[in-house]
Amino acid sequence: MGDEAAARWSPERVLELAPDAASAKAGRGQAAPAKWSGAGASGRAVWGACQGSGKRPYQTAVETAGPAFRCTCPSRKFPCKHALGLLLLWSEGQLPREEEPGWVRAWLDERAARTERAEKKTDAPKDLEAAAKRAQERLARVTAGAAELRGWLADRVSAGFATFERGGADELYTVASRMVDAQAPGLANGLRRAAASVGRGRDWPDRLLAELSLVYVLADAANRLESLAAALADTVRTRLGFSVSNAQVLESGERVPDQWLVTGAIDEEQDSLRSRRTWLRGKRSGRDALVLSFAPPGRPLDSSLPPGFVVAGELVFYPGAVPLRAVFDHREEPVAPESGPVGSTFASALADHAAALAADPWLDRWPVLLSGLRPARHGDGWALSDVDGAALPLAPAVDPWPLLALAAERPVTVAAEWTTAGLRPLSCWHRDGMVRL
Incomplete structure (x- = not known):
């Protein structure tokens, strides 16, 4: 029973799957045993029948x-409120351990077969010569x-910035x-960021000028790739937009096994694509790591790395001058x-950031974990201040x-x-535990 309880998700982790606040609220409304029949759980799935309007x-x-989710309701949201409610019941230990019914087993087997076919397709021989030619052409x-x-x-730039304000x-x-x-x-993207600052x-x-300078340095580096150090060349390719597949990373990337604390996550949406940045810090190595996930609107982002939890595993880092x-x-x-984590001082965090920025001048954000902080007024805005008065x-x-x-x-x-705009807090540890901000 103890192992089974440990495998269940927390309610907070379940609600992170909700595509929006309304779905989370509706999901809570479905988390009542009286609404369900034939509900159960196995080692790989949870299921049940919920009476709706039909x-x-x-x-x-x-x-x-x-x-993965399956529901016969007409909702276009993934997961729907029924899936969220069912998971909430499971997280609270209210689903009995049962044999999988036929319709659940058939669905799971079909998913497994599709995954196997996709893996075989991925492993199929590729035309390496044609791929190399396309890469050179690009x-x-x-x-x-x-x-x-x-x-x-x-x-x-030599003509001056006065004309930029008039249509630049x-x-x-x-x-x-x-x-x-x-x-x-x-x-x-660099040019668009520069354009957004005009006026x-x-x-x-x-x-x-700062944005255009970074664009210029990147354009200059693009024409000197062969003369750059390998790690810096990898960074330049990434900043230019050349992608590296997970398979390539797993084959040749730096491996770091550790107990990884999930320090925070932040969701954004751009160009009809939702993304989640999840930051981790190794308890032994002290390494910071960034795990990205993406989803189209209405689909859930990966919630398998809940902030405040520790995940034991081996991370493989993408290549670059500052592997994150x-x-x-x-x-x-x-x-x-x-227990909660112990953070560093402002001086230590800023020194680490300066070293990283020297290696990768295009870094637009840097993870920090800071202790002994309180909010304080800072000019017309706010700051986080430590016990020595630094802010x-x-x-x-x-x-x-x-x-x-909280403080x-x-x-x-x-x-x-x-970031260049200031600190963007993600999580906070206080006497009663961790709070996601």
Whole structure:
């Protein structure tokens, strides 16, 4: 019974699957045993029938390893409220251990067969010569586009920024489109960020120059890839937009086994694609790691790494001058830690960031774990201050009030992203445990 309880998810982890707040609320409403019949759980799934507005109950099943969801209700949301309610019942230990009914077993077997077919397709022999030719053709287009951009930037900046305010943003967007045609999305994104700063705030020329400088350095590096150190060349390729598959990473990436504390996660949506950045820190190695997951709107993001939990496993890092992004090769189920983490000081965190920035000047965020903090006023905004009075500003969009409440009695430990805009807190550890911000 103890092992079974340990394998169940927490209610918080279940609700992280909800595609929106309304679904989470509706899911809680379905977490009542009286609403379900034939409900049960096995080592790989939970299932049940929930009476809805139709004549026949909705058949709902969840494969917990995926997770994957099946429900006969007409909802277009994944997971639907019935799947969330069923998982909440399971998390509370209210589903009996049962043999899988036929319809659940058939669904699970069909999923397993599809996965096996997909793996066989992935393992099929590839035309390596054709792939190498396509890669060379793309590299030629990227370097040509980068050379053109470098010349344009030199001419444009030497002419001064006065004309940028009178339509320069449109010109930047046009050049960004040309970089997309050159298959250099990293350069295009940098130009779009630069365009977004034009005319916004009194210091927009400074921010524009900073963005264009990074774009110029990246364009210059694109034309000198062969002369760069291997790790820096990997970073430049990544920043330009060349992808590295998980299979390549697992084959040749740096492996770090550890007990990984999930320090925080943050969700964003851009261009109809939802993403989740999950930050981890190794308890023995002290390494920081970033695990990314993506999902289209309405689909759940990966919730298998709940903040505040510890995951034992081996992370494999993507190549680069500052390896942060990683993927698990194998891992165990998340477990609650015995105590909260011990963070570093401002000075130590900033020194680490400076060293990372020297190796990868395009870093736009850096994970920090800081202890002994309280929110404090900082000019027109807010900051996190330590016991010595040192402070780092919070990003303008951050709401300081949750931190003010949590740190009312004593200083707290905070996991955050350090960005050019300031600190973006993700999680907070206080006397009563961890709170996701």
